[in-house]
Amino acid sequence: MALVALAAVMRGGYVGFIEHPERQVVALRPAEIDWTRLMEWVVQTPPGTHLLADPAHAWRHGASVRATSQRDVFLEEVKDPALAIYSKAVAQHVLDRLHDLGEFGTLTAERATVLADKYDPHYLLTDRSFELPLAHQVGPFRAYRPPASVHTARRRSGRPALAANAVSCLF
DSSP states (O other), rough: OHHHHHHHHHHHHIIIIIITSSOOOSSSSSSSSSHHHHHHHHHHHOOOEEEETTTHHHHHHHHHHHHHOEEHHHHHHTTTHHHHGOHHHHHHHHHHHHHHHHOOOGHHHHHHHHHHHHHHSSSHHHHHHHHOOOEEEEEEEEOOOOOOHHHHHHHHOOOOOSSSSHHHOOO
């Protein structure tokens, strides 16, 4: 048991002092970095705004979209699969989204447009450059709008927009 505790302390020390020395071990609020500044902009969007972001955004950028922007996200790598253990329907939603998204690092503007047509997110949040309409940028982070034709066609058809995260909607 002591060996496990020592290993945990060593791992925490490595992460805190070597891997991510810029991050505080304990903080009362998210760090003032470009990612959280983008989340401050997202907070200003209308309630019900849905976002498509890297599912690993929370550990990659140090703050969860849901926690810092108070908005829903398409898929969160840690929370959504954990919730999937409670319901077969939730598990299927998570699997569908994982399958539809694929590897976020290989996402293209065309693929993002297909996802926008199916799931109706309002913004794509990323640190990569895309040939999509740019809504906002903070440092390397950008918020892109899916093509307006997707939202316009959906409104004209009377088809209701699908909430960006069925997992959150179920709980």
